[in-house]
Amino acid sequence: MNQKPHADHIYIEALLKNDSRVLSQLYEKFSHKIVTYVRNNNGNADDAQDIIQETLVTIYHQAKEKNFVLTCPFDAYFYLLCKRRWLNELKKRGTNRVTILEDEASIKDEHEQQVEETEIFEQQNQLFESKFKELGAKCQELLKATFKIKSMEEVAEFLGVTYGYARKKKSQCMGKLTQLVKDSNEFQQLKRY
Amino acid sequence: MEELKYIEFDKFLNNELTETEKTAFEERLNSDADLKQEFEIYKALETSLASKFENEETEKELRNTLTHLGSKYINDKTETETKTKVISLFNYKKLLVAASIALLIGFLIFKNGNPVYSDFSKHNSLELVVRGDNNEAITKAEEAFNTKNYKTAFVQLTILEEQLPNDIEIQLYKGICLIEMDQFSQAETIFNSISKGNSAFKYKATWYKALNLLKQENFEACKEVLKTIPESAEEFEQAKKLLKRL
Known part of the structure; x- marks a missing residue:
């Protein structure tokens, strides 16, 4: 497995260091696409903001706990994570008349693998947290x-x-x-x- | 038995087992899939919870940054819906400011509607020297009164009163000292007797009688007293001013 960090790993480091300068670049570059997606799928700007924030906090925890290394472009990785999170949120809300607008942007297998890693990390954390509360x-x-x-x-x-x-x-x-x-x-x- | 198992997990993870105990434990893990699974969960829980609680504070800080950036880059990224929201909020704020200013003005007017004693209590300074009776009590009384030391002034004026029992001005100033000392009924007695007389201090005493009532916030009675001051009196203008505000 290739663990060589992608140049975009700077965003992961910015999350770890709470570096607002780099993080503001992240928002500037990547948030628009996600906001558009959420808006086109029964959501608003506030929903998009929440989705983005929760996704970033998850990546932060994964990097802290598991030394997560980003090996693919941040754009595709982040977009797919946010998109799936929003679809999950819609499911939770019970929105039935969802018309998911699929976009051309295909994602490579290796990218998908990183996305899944993060998702599984989060699912595990959520499970642990909910059981802890029991x-x-x-x-x-x-x-x-x-x-x-x-x-x-x-x-x-x-x-x-x-x-x-x-x-x-x-x-x-x-x-x-x-x-x-x-x-x-x-x-x-x-x-x- | 169960309990001992977890104590062993804990000790293993803390590196507290001896070499032989450690080897024995590892052998059991490899032969018992169920035990191995439980150990893996235990270990994962340990790292996950440790990381979660250790990073609670930094997570909060990160969230603050993200919230700030989120509202800067997302909500400002003008959707008409959010734009109108922002504008109406702005108007709402403006309205609030206007409302509070109005309230403040109203409050000031209301305050103006209730005049206070101190607004009208600029006493003429006490100048008894002109009488030529240049004694110590006079100097002391003047000094004390003109520096608003009304207690001392009152004492000195009482001494003077014994020497000059018919001096109405001394009595008047004694009365003023009494208002200042909040001895309202004593003050009133003095002002009543002067205002009933025919001295040059008749209306001055009436004016002070009104002020005495004003200081007690007895506005109605104050008004009535003020109305008895005739136009010809020196105190008429002041009285008119005060009446307007009552």
């Missing part, structure tokens, strides 16, 4: 503290429990969460990854 309040609090504070000694002190108890509880809560994820339908669909 945990009891105590588990949520403990895990949140664990991942934010990092040192288990400090977590124990913060929660007013012993170190041994905090450790035991943490793996218990994580175990419960693992089970919730494993038993979910969404996980069965994601399994191939």
